[in-house]
Amino acid sequence: MNRADVLVRAGRLAAEGVPFVLATVVSVERPASARVGDRGLVTEDGELVGWVGGACSEPIVVREALLTLADGEPRLLRIGPPGRVTEGADANTVVAASSCASEGIVEVLVVPQLPEPLLVVLGGSPAAETLARLAPEVGWRVAREPKPEADAVVVATMGHGDEDALAAALERGTGYVGLVASAKRATVVLEELRGRGVDEEALARVRSPAGLDLGPSTQAEIAVAVLAELVAWRHSGTIVPAAPELAIDPVCGMEVAVGAAKETTVHDGVTYYFCGAGCRSRFEADPARYLPVETP
Amino acid sequence: MRDILPTLERWTADGLRTAVATVVSTERSAPRDPGAALAVSEGGEVAGSVTGGCVEPAVYQEAQEVLGGGEPRLRTYGIPDEDAFEVGLPCGGTVRIFVGLFEPATVTGLADAVRGERPVALVLPVSGAEANAARLVSGDQPAEDEVARHALELLAYGRTGMVEVEGEQVFVSSFAPRPNMYVFGAVDHAAALAEIGRFLGYRVTVCDARARFVTRERFPDVDELVVEWPDAFLRRAPVDERTAICVLTHDHKFDVPLLKVALRTPAAYIGAMGSRRTTDDRAERLRAEGVTDEELARLHAPIGLRIGARTPEEVAVAIAAELVRSLRGGAREASSRPEVGVGA
Numbered sequence: 001m002n003r004a005d006v007l008v009r010a011g012r013l014a015a016e017g018v019p020f021v022l023a024t025v026v027s028v029e030r031p032a033s034a035r036v037g038d039r040g041l042v043t044e045d046g047e048l049v050g051w052v053g054g055a056c057s058e059p060i061v062v063r064e065a066l067l068t069l070a071d072g073e074p075r076l077l078r079i080g081p082p083g084r085v086t087e088g089a090d091a092n093t094v095v096a097a098s099s100c101a102s103e104g105i106v107e108v109l110v111v112p113q114l115p116e117p118l119l120v121v122l123g124g125s126p127a128a129e130t131l132a133r134l135a136p137e138v139g140w141r142v143a144r145e146p147k148p149e150a151d152a153v154v155v156a157t158m159g160h161g162d163e164d165a166l167a168a169a170l171e172r173g174t175g176y177v178g179l180v181a182s183a184k185r186a187t188v189v190l191e192e193l194r195g196r197g198v199d200e201e202a203l204a205r206v207r208s209p210a211g212l213d214l215g216p217s218t219q220a221e222i223a224v225a226v227l228a229e230l231v232a233w234r235h236s237g238t239i240v241p242a243a244p245e246l247a248i249d250p251v252c253g254m255e256v257a258v259g260a261a262k263e264t265t266v267h268d269g270v271t272y273y274f275c276g277a278g279c280r281s282r283f284e285a286d287p288a289r290y291l292p293v294e295t296p
Numbered sequence: 297m298r299d300i301l302p303t304l305e306r307w308t309a310d311g312l313r314t315a316v317a318t319v320v321s322t323e324r325s326a327p328r329d330p331g332a333a334l335a336v337s338e339g340g341e342v343a344g345s346v347t348g349g350c351v352e353p354a355v356y357q358e359a360q361e362v363l364g365g366g367e368p369r370l371r372t373y374g375i376p377d378e379d380a381f382e383v384g385l386p387c388g389g390t391v392r393i394f395v396g397l398f399e400p401a402t403v404t405g406l407a408d409a410v411r412g413e414r415p416v417a418l419v420l421p422v423s424g425a426e427a428n429a430a431r432l433v434s435g436d437q438p439a440e441d442e443v444a445r446h447a448l449e450l451l452a453y454g455r456t457g458m459v460e461v462e463g464e465q466v467f468v469s470s471f472a473p474r475p476n477m478y479v480f481g482a483v484d485h486a487a488a489l490a491e492i493g494r495f496l497g498y499r500v501t502v503c504d505a506r507a508r509f510v511t512r513e514r515f516p517d518v519d520e521l522v523v524e525w526p527d528a529f530l531r532r533a534p535v536d537e538r539t540a541i542c543v544l545t546h547d548h549k550f551d552v553p554l555l556k557v558a559l560r561t562p563a564a565y566i567g568a569m570g571s572r573r574t575t576d577d578r579a580e581r582l583r584a585e586g587v588t589d590e591e592l593a594r595l596h597a598p599i600g601l602r603i604g605a606r607t608p609e610e611v612a613v614a615i616a617a618e619l620v621r622s623l624r625g626g627a628r629e630a631s632s633r634p635e636v637g638v639g640a
Binding site for chain 2: 126130133134137138182184212214215217218219220223224225227228229232235236
């Protein structure tokens with residue numbers, strides 16, 4: 001897959017709202033099989049398409065790509081032979097020793113491409129209408145009917161099914177669940193949910209009234225209060241997926257992403273994960289050499 | 297009410313008597329704000345809404361009775377207690393709605409003032425002997441009695457609501473021209489802020505000294521674009537107790553002289569962008585220019601609630617939220633909820 005194909009694939013994933021990571025080679029110290037400008041795309045499953053320098057750098061790029069998807073922060077990777085690779089690296093760079101001693105050093109920028117979060121706004125009050133119109137400006141996708149994959153749900157139905165909508169959102173574990181209602185009405189709604197067997201922990205997650213407390217507000221102002229709370233919530237780090245599970249390659253000592261590892265072997269009922277085929281075959285030839293020595 | 301004025305004018309011109317149902321108070325979750333109105337002509341035509349469909353049939357019935365010679369009336373709709381909820385009332389919140397006849401002179405006077413962008417308050421006594429004696433109080437005239445004094449006070453802030461005068465309930469609906477929001481600095485944040493500002497009911501002006509940046513392409517939705525040195529513009533621009541001044545210029549050269557002028561206006565909200573360090577530095581410069589600590593205390597800087605905003609659009613939300621809070625007097629903290637992250 002050439003450089004342009006990577007971008008075509010990236011465009012398709014972005015349009016589908018699927019998260020992925022773009023990895024671009026930004027500097028090379030020869031000898032290296034990568035060239036500046038080479039790029040690859042890493043999917044959520046840890047599949048890498050494109051070219052970022054082959055087997056020497058790929059497992060590291062995949063591992064860091066999955067970490068970057070988890071915390072949303074781009075990273076600059078510096079990959080090269082142990083020892084030499086740490087020279088000249090600044091504090092903001094992730095330094096990783098590769099198992100390819102003959103290689104030079106490549107620097108790869110990995111940038112997560114996360115889809116815009118999905119906000120479901122239920123109800124037709126002016127506050128709901130204003131919220132639904134403003135939220136896309138701030139980088140949210142908006143739906144006006146229930147969606148199981150929603151990141152946030154704001155219920156402002158004025159009684160037409162508040163309880164059903166809230167119960168469904170709580171059941172699915174939606175991150176942000178807000179109710180636009182008077183204190184009196186909210187009490188009634190929560191009591192109804194309690195009666196349906198929704199537990200206290202879940203009920204405590206309902207933000208009621210939804211939105212930052214800005215004082216008694218008009219309908220348009222309520223929309224601003226909710227939007228401000230959504231922005232704060234989005235950046236509080238609660239929206240990103242869990243970090244990937246990592247394992248240590250027993251041969252070279254590199255951390256590899258478990259879910260994405262292609263080279264694995266089972267020994268004495270334990271699965272081992274490797275950065276590449278080389279490490280795996282060395283392990284399989286003499287497992288005892290690479291396993292921790294058991295103390296008698 | 298504003299939305300149905302053209303219809304009311306037409307009915308009045310046709311000589312039709314008109315009953316108007318006006319929302320005079322609400323609880324937070326009510327679908328429409330106080331001042332929302334539904335009108336019924338003696339021909340049976342309907343315009344407007346008071347709750348977006350929840351209680352309209354009942355209100356229509358009341359209006360018909362008033363048109364038929366019944367007394368003007370104040371009605372309460374909503375959820376008085378849990379029992380009523382269980383009975384199945386469809387809508388949350390509680391609304392009080394006054395239903396009475398509208399005189400032709402009230403309709404034409406109100407419509408003329410709104411068209412001419414002149415501030416006017418519609419005063420509607422809803423209890424006591426005077427109930428339904430609607431009248432207009434002009435913002436340009438001195439108050440002639442206690443009711444008018446209260447009305448002018450609300451009108452100055454563009455507020456609509458209930459006041460109590462000599463033991464009687466009086467509803468005051470402000471028809472003030474939109475308040476001004478002045479945004480200085482034709483940056484990306486300005487475009488985003490202008491849009492939210494308009495949703496909040498402001499007439500938004502963006503001013504910058506650099507003509508290259510002040511273009512319709514960049515600010516399609518702004519009411520007025522001004523190329524002028526910011527402090528010079530603010531010296532001549534109208535500023536009152538409802539005005540919001542947002543300084544996004546980010547440059548001492550512009551914002552020190554500008555804030556010196558702004559802090560001596562009666563504006564409702566004055567905010568200035570910049571890092572904490574820029575803010576401290578600017579405060580020093582303003583003090584050196586003779587600005588007092590009391591004047592400086594009015595300045596919201598760094599501008600915007602701390603909600604972790606990153607993009608210009610998110611910063612605009614943070615500014616709008618701070619503006620609303622300073623007008624409405626909400627909680628000082630961004631949120632009492634610990635799980636809401638508060639960023640830089």
